[in-house]
Amino acid sequence: MQTLPVDFSTRLGAWQRRVEEQLAARLPDARTEPKRLHEAMRYSVLGGGKRVRPALVYATADVLGVPLTHVDGAACAVEFIHVYSLVHDDLPAMDNDELRRGRPTCHRAFDEATAILAGDALQVLAFQTLVSGPGLPDSAQVRLRLVDLLAQASGTDGMAGGQALDLAALGQELSLAEIEAMHARKTGALIRACVLMAAACAEQLAESALVALDEYATSIGLAFQIQDDLLDVEGDAAVLGKATGADLALNKPTYPAVAGIAAARARVRELHERALAALGSSGLANTEPLAAMSHWLVARRS
Amino acid sequence: MQTLPVDFSTRLGAWQRRVEEQLAARLPDARTEPKRLHEAMRYSVLGGGKRVRPALVYATADVLGVPLTHVDGAACAVEFIHVYSLVHDDLPAMDNDELRRGRPTCHRAFDEATAILAGDALQVLAFQTLVSGPGLPDSAQVRLRLVDLLAQASGTDGMAGGQALDLAALGQELSLAEIEAMHARKTGALIRACVLMAAACAEQLAESALVALDEYATSIGLAFQIQDDLLDVEGDAAVLGKATGADLALNKPTYPAVAGIAAARARVRELHERALAALGSSGLANTEPLAAMSHWLVARRS
Numbered sequence: 001m002q003t004l005p006v007d008f009s010t011r012l013g014a015w016q017r018r019v020e021e022q023l024a025a026r027l028p029d030a031r032t033e034p035k036r037l038h039e040a041m042r043y044s045v046l047g048g049g050k051r052v053r054p055a056l057v058y059a060t061a062d063v064l065g066v067p068l069t070h071v072d073g074a075a076c077a078v079e080f081i082h083v084y085s086l087v088h089d090d091l092p093a094m095d096n097d098e099l100r101r102g103r104p105t106c107h108r109a110f111d112e113a114t115a116i117l118a119g120d121a122l123q124v125l126a127f128q129t130l131v132s133g134p135g136l137p138d139s140a141q142v143r144l145r146l147v148d149l150l151a152q153a154s155g156t157d158g159m160a161g162g163q164a165l166d167l168a169a170l171g172q173e174l175s176l177a178e179i180e181a182m183h184a185r186k187t188g189a190l191i192r193a194c195v196l197m198a199a200a201c202a203e204q205l206a207e208s209a210l211v212a213l214d215e216y217a218t219s220i221g222l223a224f225q226i227q228d229d230l231l232d233v234e235g236d237a238a239v240l241g242k243a244t245g246a247d248l249a250l251n252k253p254t255y256p257a258v259a260g261i262a263a264a265r266a267r268v269r270e271l272h273e274r275a276l277a278a279l280g281s282s283g284l285a286n287t288e289p290l291a292a293m294s295h296w297l298v299a300r301r302s
Numbered sequence: 303m304q305t306l307p308v309d310f311s312t313r314l315g316a317w318q319r320r321v322e323e324q325l326a327a328r329l330p331d332a333r334t335e336p337k338r339l340h341e342a343m344r345y346s347v348l349g350g351g352k353r354v355r356p357a358l359v360y361a362t363a364d365v366l367g368v369p370l371t372h373v374d375g376a377a378c379a380v381e382f383i384h385v386y387s388l389v390h391d392d393l394p395a396m397d398n399d400e401l402r403r404g405r406p407t408c409h410r411a412f413d414e415a416t417a418i419l420a421g422d423a424l425q426v427l428a429f430q431t432l433v434s435g436p437g438l439p440d441s442a443q444v445r446l447r448l449v450d451l452l453a454q455a456s457g458t459d460g461m462a463g464g465q466a467l468d469l470a471a472l473g474q475e476l477s478l479a480e481i482e483a484m485h486a487r488k489t490g491a492l493i494r495a496c497v498l499m500a501a502a503c504a505e506q507l508a509e510s511a512l513v514a515l516d517e518y519a520t521s522i523g524l525a526f527q528i529q530d531d532l533l534d535v536e537g538d539a540a541v542l543g544k545a546t547g548a549d550l551a552l553n554k555p556t557y558p559a560v561a562g563i564a565a566a567r568a569r570v571r572e573l574h575e576r577a578l579a580a581l582g583s584s585g586l587a588n589t590e591p592l593a594a595m596s597h598w599l600v601a602r603r604s
Contacts, residue, residue: 093414112395
């Protein structure tokens with residue numbers, strides 16, 4: 001965090017606190033039945049996390065002059081989808097992870113059945129968050145567009161499809177292009193949706209600005225995943241809050257594994273530059289928060 | 303089926319064929335990547351089934367004069383949600399079922415990870431089906447209402463919550479009221495959503511008619527589940543396409559187990575009568591298709 005400009009660091013903290021409150025308020029009360037399911041949902045969502053995706057929603061809204069009160073719903077929805085995917089990916093039949101954000105994974109803290117159901121229910125909650133409740137744009141057309149963008153990013157063309165490709169790739173040899181295509185679905189699609197959903201809430205956004213934001217989002221999405229894979233090789237488990245070396249142990253083809261660490265780092269830098277160039281060509285007046293987001297994501301150590 | 307009026311039987315067959323075509327067209331192509339995931343989704347959805355929920359959507363639309371072309375999306379969405387719930391409920395960590403609709407369950411035919419992802423992706427597809435593509439009402443407001451109704455029926459206040467209560471109830475003693483409350487969520491909520499979603503597509507529906515349809519849907523939802531539990535005790539596994547006696551083996555509290563078979567049958571009849579009475583008081587001109595639906599559901603042997 002020491003490399004971030006003070007102003008951005010303050011804003012990021014404010015966004016993180018904002019979404020934390022919003023998430024807590026939207027999750028079902030753990031004192032109501034079914035309590036164990038509700039506890040598991042709250043445990044998984046409210047267990048820390050950098051809130052990268054909500055911050056990206058807020059940063060985009062900030063750049064586009066969209067009131068944050070119009071994107072609180074989108075910020076929560078993307079995080080609910082992200083957390084449900086972590087809960088399911090951590091299951092024994094998938095990545096079989098025991099530690100997440102420095103604590104036992106959902107199925108370890110509760111049980112497998114509860115973890116499956118908690119993930120299922122978080123996915124429902126994500127879509128529900130986009131159609132009713134506070135923090136949404138007024139227009140029904142725009143809300144529908146938000147549901148559509150989130151669905152495209154989460155389904156077989158997006159995150160779920162990417163996870164399937166990831167599982168199929170274990171022990172396989174993939175080209176860098178194949179790895180990047182897999183990442184574009186598994187992580188990239190939801191990162192991209194954060195930017196596109198906030199953009200959908202903006203009035204009269206020029207088509208050229210939207211194209212530039214899309215290029216920005218696609219670039220940082222891929223950079224984010226390669227950085228994640230680098231941290232799995234080089235990172236500190238105590239800082240990460242999860243085990244390192246998991247990809248290697250699973251014989252998972254990753255960018256650093258196939259191209260080497262130096263090439264992976266270079267690719268991250270290149271994608272970061274591309275993201276900044278896209279912002280520069282967007283025609284938008286002040287894109288600094290999004291530039292700082294990209295810097296944060298590629299410089300992070302956890 | 304021999305007890306159904308010829309006219310209704312013909313219509314039911316037409317609805318079943320209609321939704322079959324619609325489902326097949328909306329599922330991702332098994333020749334595109336990730337193929338195994340797409341195959342698992344198609345295997346699970348297109349593997350037979352009575353299509354009770356889509357038929358209920360169409361029957362309600364029929365009664366209310368809503369064009370079927372406006373509810374095809376809703377009919378598919380409820381079936382996608384239903385099938386995803388079967389795929390996840392069948393998992394080893396949940397009910398651990400090996401047979402479904404006369405064939406191996408998804409995780410037996412494929413593998414657990416694929417079954418988890420197929421369920422996840424089917425849930426996304428359900429919501430996506432309600433916002434874009436053919437078979438929807440024109441109004442964005444009404445589409446949003448459809449998403450909201452489906453989300454309410456699927457989340458912790460509905461199906462996912464009901465499944466959690468069901469798992470928590472294994473080996474416990476429940477009162478009949480508690481069993482009925484559990485059923486109202488686990489099965490009842492989605493059955494009710496079928497009727498309410500079709501009703502949401504109707505223009506200028508009287509509030510009294512909506513209340514009557516809600517009462518009808520709630521009654522048949524509960525009757526349907528008690529009949530299901532009766533078939534688990536009395537049914538023929540070959541006709542059902544799944545193992546019988548599973549509830550008893552799991553020490554699952556069900557209406558027949560707690561109240562006895564005769565009382566369970568009487569409760570089904572009573573709920574059927576209540577459903578018919580609600581239709582009678584609805585003020586709607588021709589409710590025969592919905593009456594026939596209720597009759598079909600309580601008389602079924604599979």
